[in-house]
Amino acid sequence: MVEKEASTFKTTLLRPENPGKDDSWAFLVLPKAVSDKLPRRGRTSVQGTLNGHAFQATLEPDGQLSHWLKVSKKLQKAAAASPGDVVAVQIAPADPEPEPQLPDDLQDALAAAADAKSTWEGTTTIARLDWIHWVESAKQAKTRQRRVENACEMLASGKKRVCCFDPSGYYSKSLSAPKAKD
Template structure:
């Protein structure tokens, strides 16, 4: 991977306080200075290295105008890092931004709404990232289902961007990095 580093920093590999059923993952919160060098406050894809081991990831907003990302067990092991270790991270924006994975519920809804699907196909990759992020940021299943329906309605009417969604989570505080275990 050949990238021009946008940010290089050292940080601690954190264990989530509530890892869910899979307790093998860790996470990294980018220092504010590193996030400030990225092109967006919302989700953004990067390429980089952890302790010299190459990776690619989609950074999530931390609700403080910064970013965080999940580090899998496989990535930790390949980078020779344990939870709690200080690691050296180098990142740069992915170019081009990779196409986001379409969630099953949205894929099915778009398949059932040809006009919405046509508008979806005409949007930019970044717009699709934002639509998916808006849907996936719903805390309840009923809210998510309403957002999928609303997305199809908005797209079918020709709207290529989701409106009224703070991709950074800063103003609504709907998004945040996981809380680290002590």
């Protein structure tokens, strides 16, 4: 990957303290100076290399105006990297921003609401990414359900951007990088 906007850095690959059911993934946190070069503080898609192995991924906001990257077992294996290793990373913003994967519950709700779906299709990829992020950032199933319903109502009324949502997590402290296992 050779791009003028690419950033290169080294960092330690970390094992999450609470990986959930799938304990094969690892993560890394971008240095703030690298994150500052990205186009936004919220979810941002990048292309890059990890120890020279190419990947494309969506960075998550860490709540500190930076980002973190979930590194799958497949990417770890391809890059010959394990948690605890110092890895070489090169990243640049994906151009164009890829279309985000629509969660099933939101997809079903939009399919049942023609006006909401019409507005959805008229929004930008970044706006759709923010809507999805807002829905997925709910911590409880009940809150997520309410957000899906509210999203459809707001979209049906012509609203193209989700309001009152800090996609960086900085002001609400609702988003953060995983805690690393000691």
